[in-house]
Amino acid sequence: MNPKLKVLAVGIGIIMLIVIGGYLKETQQNNKSINNSLSPFFPVQSKPSEFSMTALLKGELVLDENGCIRVKHGNDNYLLVWPYGFSLRTEGGAIQIVDSTGKPVARVGDIIEAGGGECVKPCRNIAKYSAQLPSERCSGPYWIVGQVIKRD
Template sequence: MADWEPVFRALLALRGGALRSYAYLLTGDATTASDLVQEALTRVFSRWRIGADVNELEAYVRRAMLNQYIDSRRRLKRWNATRHLLVDVPHHDDDQLAVADEVRQALATLSPKQRACVVLRYYEDLTITEIADELGCAEGTVKRHLADARTKLATQLGVTEEHPMTTNDLRDLLRATAAEGSNAVDLAEDAVATRIRHRRTRSRRLAIGGAALTAAVVIAGTTWAVNTGGGQPPPAAKHSTVPPRLVQSDFDGPSGMEAALQTTLTADANGCVRAGQSDVTLVWPRGYTVRGDSKSFEILDGTNKVVARSGTPLTIGGGGADRFQNTWTGRDCATRGHLWMVGGISAAR
């Protein structure tokens, strides 16, 4: 059994129910919730160096689910396009099921960020400050989302001034809804484990290929330097006038290190930052930026700290990705070759 698999199984055994409930409250649909939690598990266990702390891994998975939910809804505006599907909900004789359906319909009228704030505040019991950190926004924005959301929910649920909805009422309604819907959310434990194995194997193969490519470039350069004989030097590389740009994922922090790629940073004719002259497209964390021109540029992290420079030999930790995600930016830079999720960066030894 691989070193990551015991803690993966332990996480689902101990916290699988909580993850199902969280996914269901975010999406309101069992099928979509299943996709959400399965993809989040696959991303985290494919890309992060796996420790033994179940609580820490659960936090990573929840962050991945939240980012994926917010970004997919913002880009596709699915919440607005699917609201009409939730109007005619089948009637249930069981009062508890009927209440859960009513709450689900009410939640569907909220915008993605309003809904996320409600779930994080009244189901996850996070503070305003913690929610602002999770969503990457100001505390005032979180308060506004919560106020607007409560007004909408009160209207949808038929709350009157004589019988207002308290915070505890809202918490109880969310818990009841999560309990009723989460049982239909499928974690697909064995299928996800198989997908994780595939991605981790792909990451290692890509790292080996990148290392071999780097070695080949070094050998070729050394051979030319020694055997200049009457030959002509290779023509100088032509640098694009297009400003350099990054492909970015929907993760705020660097990927974990499953493998290491030794390379230098270059920008191709379209300005896309790549690993040397290879067909490896580097996928950077959200919030990273690039400054300079295609001949000489720097990569800055979310705090504007320089983490890499073009032309400098680097060891880039991380791992490969199977496909470009809809929540990433820079799709036109990833039309060929492999994808490498950037992790820790250090000078090559």
């Protein structure tokens, strides 16, 4: 074989190994990101506020297939935008919503009553409420939670 062709073949082989290796690595990373995406998405409001809307949303707190925490009302399936300082905690397999003082206020599966109001559609200003929104993974409509006033 022509020495020049040999060098070319080895070079192509190396490039192919690099490309295939990179592809495999990327695939593994993608799998990892898919796994991560199954963890609940928990948007919180960017700022603390003592002023809030006073509509009342009642319904079951549901974790949908995209990991979005929602409450359904009529034809709307609201993505809840939680008050500043709220967080998620998993305890004994249950996903809990915890307020800014660390007190659990609701769990996924609970029937809750959430004070607040909807970000009126098309809600172009949702980023004003939460830096995590808009999100490709969890779309609106959005319910801006003022207070969770009761859970069963």
